Amino acid sequence: MLRNREFRQFSILYFLIAAIAVIVGFIMNKEAGILAIVYSIAVGAAFFIFTKNRYKKISEISHQIDLVLHNAEQFFIGESDEGELSILHSEITKMTSRIREQNQGLKKEKEHLADSLADIAHQLRTPLTSVNLILSLLNNNPDETQRKAFLREAEDLLVRMDWLITSLLKISRLDAGIVIFQREQIEINPLICGALRPFLITMELHNIDLQIDVQKGMWIQGDEGWLSEAIQNIIKNCLESTGDNGRIEITCTDNPLFTQIVIHDSGEGFETEDLPCLFDRFYRGKNTNATGNGIGLALCKMIITRQGGTIAAKNHPQGGAAFILRFPK
Known part of the structure; x- marks a missing residue:
């Protein structure tokens, strides 16, 4: 406590006042x-006892803060009575x-x-590796x-x-929060046709039958360029x-x-264990013959959810996969 300048100043002032009071008391009479x-x-x-207890509590708090700054796993500060110190x-x-939560978040x-x-x-x-092999051949x-x-x-x-690489750069921009989505009225029919x-x-080369059932005059709100990107990833x-x-x-x-908006294909659909992880980054599914790289659907979900929409995937009752996109009014 004596290292505290305010405490030393107060102690000196107190002893001076006490000395003056004692001297004046003896001048008046002995009693x-x-x-x-x-x-x-x-x-x-x-x-002294009151101040020592306060400094002890402050020292405990200081010690706990030091533990947090050094990433200690245990952290506890006891309860204090009501007052400024509390x-x-x-x-x-x-x-x-909050610092602990931020440290854990940074670690993750x-x-x-x-x-x-x-x-x-x-x-x-x-x-x-494949390109290098082809060049050698x-x-x-x-x-x-x-x-x-x-x-x-x-x-x-x-x-x-x-x-x-382009998709990874787009995901990095979305992660960094530097993408500003436009809020505009978008007609769905031209949006899908453009995608x-x-x-x-x-x-046409693979003889795929395309059927579109989208009435004219249906609108959603969002960024047309980014939503077209999301729909293209689903179609891909x-x-x-x-x-x-x-x-x-x-x-x-x-x-x-x-x-x-529902996009349904006539493929083999999804494995049951893959459904919860379809939109996870770099997830390619349990099928070892999967040709994707786990980027497209993750990017698609980021684009749609950050514009207030939702996306889900399931196996269609008639077979194949179905992607369900919903945009609130």
Whole structure:
């Protein structure tokens, strides 16, 4: 306590006042002087004990704060009686608890970042290895037909890598919170037709039957560019699942609460254990033959939910997968 400047100043002032009171008491008479001495000692002792207890509690709080700053697992501050110290105690408890939560959150984010980097490296390493192998085969293969086939395969791998990197950059922007979504009225029919445009040739080549049941004049609110991106990711997933001679149906319904878009394919659907994890980042499912990389659906969910909508996936009663998008009114 003596290291505290305010305590030293108060002690000196108290001893001066006590000395003056004792001197004045003895000037008056002997009994008054003795009474002044006893009173000064009693008040000084009470003040000393009270201050020592306060400093002890402050020291305990300081020790607990130090434990938090050094990432100790245990954290406890005992209860204090009502008063200024109790208020300080309560506020420090809130602060240290908040710091602990932030530290735990940062730790989880670091672990997630490390896992994500490992997944990204794995996703990029596979096509890079394939491209290097193709280049080696091109160098040693004089047959023109096979060289063209190798070049087409290398081009497909590079397109896949470009899509993967672009999607990862979009997810990073969404994670960082730097994307500002526009709030505008969007007519659903042109939105879906625009999202389908890049896949029309692929659908024709694979003989996929496309059925669209969306009435004109149905609207939703959101950012048209980003919502088109989300729908394209769903359609891409449906095309990969459907294969040749398949079918994709897109329907839209409306009610006073929300507008619903359902995208249904005629593929094999989902495994039951995959359903809870479909929109998790880098999740590819239990099927070892899965061709996806676990990015598209995760990006799709981020885009839709951050604009107030919801997305879910299930197995359709008629077979295949169904994606349900809902946008509140």
